[in-house]
Amino acid sequence: MKKLTAKIVLILVIAVLSVALMGCENGGTEGELPKEVNIGYLRVPNDEMVAKTMGIYDQYFTDQGITCNFIIFDSGVDANKALASGSIDFATMGNTNGIIALSSGLDVELIWIHEVLGKIEGLAVKNGSNINSAENLKGQKIATPFASTAHYSLLNYLKEAGIENDVELLDMQTQDIVAAWERGDIQAAYSWQPTLGELLKNGSMLVSSEEMAEKGYVTANVCLVRKEFSGKYPELVANFIKCLSEGGDTYRRDGQQSAAAVAKELEITPEEALLQMEGSLWLTPQEALGADYMGTTDTPGHFSKIMKDTADFLQTQHSIEISPSQEAFDAFINPIYIEMSLEN
CATH class of the missing domain: 3.40.190.10 (Periplasmic binding protein-like II)
Known part of the structure; x- marks a missing residue:
């Protein structure tokens, strides 16, 4: 009886060790940190x-x-x-x-x-573009990264001004926005820093995300x-x-x-x-x-x-x-x- 009990204990110990080893092979034991x-x-x-x-x-x-x-x-x-x-x-x-x-x-x-x-993100307009208000954006191409906070704020700004159907929006990544701005392909872009800072070297901010947040459009x-x-x-x-x-x-x-x-x-x-x-x-x-x-x-x-x-x-x-x-x-x-x- 004692020998049988000892065998059972041994089998249980081996089983527990096997499970532990399998756990290590599959990603480590609980509490272990990733590399x-x-x-x-x-x-x-x-x-x-x-x-x-x-x-x-x-x-x-x-x-x-x-x-x-x-x-x-x-x-x-x-x-x-x-x-x-x-x-x-x-x-x-x-x-x-x-x-x-x-x-x-x-x-x-x-x-x-x-x-x-807040002001870290905003709609920049190029110097000399004669864009001083939302109304002046009619007929313009405006670049922004689609599905971003900038895009969301821009859409609401255009909607509030009633000109969402009077502009052409261009889906651009931030580095492409700067390049297009410097080439003169676009006169307006809604982006964030540090890209926004590059645009403002030759432009001004028409509206910021801080102002949009005050209107209820928090990003x-x-x-x-x-x-x-x-x-x-x-x-x-x-x-x-x-x-x-x-x-x-x-x-x-x-x-x-x-x-x-x-x-x-x-x-x-x-x-x-x-x-x-x-x-x-x-x-x-x-x-x-x-x-x-x-x-x-x-x-x-x-x-x-x-x-x-x-x-x-x-x-x-x-x-x-x-x-x-x-x-x-x-x-x-x-x-x-x-x-x-x-x-x-």
């Missing part, structure tokens, strides 16, 4: 750029043996493709592309608002994460939020130093960088959890309603086929990782 993290980002002067240029990511990832791979995306369209393929884990994009991600059924969630867009740059990744590494995602939060705190403590670091990355002057950084609202974690923005895990914030209203508009413009329900947006915006970052 690398793939981060899709925009070349804009925000909290993420501060965290990247001032070594804040190193404190949380490199020092733990995790390699951070940074992949530049010119817009959220390509970032969504990369999320869909699983080639990136995190992605920064305008909230309009976040809506497209949800509407397209991507298995992602919104975990952070980088910045609420923001947000961060998405693949749910497969966040489900496997929730603490790592919380630390990622800490990096972004510290990037914001660093800027608030010393704007000049942060601007100098960002300027080098963006190949602009520190003065230009600081001006661009001051052109948007950077939220603290506590502000992000407030009723005006993401809210808490128990009570969704107003940003969810903004996302739904924006989705309804995008559907009327045929930018998306289906506008997700309010409940879907409430579930899509997940503040749990911000809450976790504040607990540790």
Whole structure:
């Protein structure tokens, strides 16, 4: 009887070890960290750029043996493709592309608002074009990256002016906008910094996203994460939020130093960088959890309603086929990782 019991125990031990080994072969045991993290980002002067240029990511990832791979995306369209393929884990994009991600059924969630867009984004008109008002835009070609926050703000600006059918919109990536502007192919473009700064060297701003926000058309740059990744590494995602939060705190403590670091990355002057950084609202974690923005895990914030209203508009413009329900947006915006970052 004792020998039989010993055999049973031995068999059980072997079975447990086999399962453990299979777990290691299929991606590691629970709590194990990944060897690398793939981060899709925009070349804009925000909290993420501060965290990247001032070594804040190193404190949380490199020092733990995790390699951070940074992949530049010119817009959220390509970032969504990369999320869909699983080639990136995190992605920064305008909230309009976040809506497209949800509407397209991507298995992602919104975990952070980088910045609420203000003067960092706007409609530039070329010097000498004689465009001084919305009315002067009639018959003009206006370039903007389609399905972006800039596109959304532009469409509403034209709609409010009653000239949405009197202009020709051109879908261009930001670097192409600058080239077309310099060639003289376009006299107007709605874009964001640092591209906007290039346009304003020989132009002026007709309207900014700050003014559009005051009219109720709020736009923001947000961060998405693949749910497969966040489900496997929730603490790592919380630390990622800490990096972004510290990037914001660093800027608030010393704007000049942060601007100098960002300027080098963006190949602009520190003065230009600081001006661009001051052109948007950077939220603290506590502000992000407030009723005006993401809210808490128990009570969704107003940003969810903004996302739904924006989705309804995008559907009327045929930018998306289906506008997700309010409940879907409430579930899509997940503040749990911000809450976790504040607990540790």
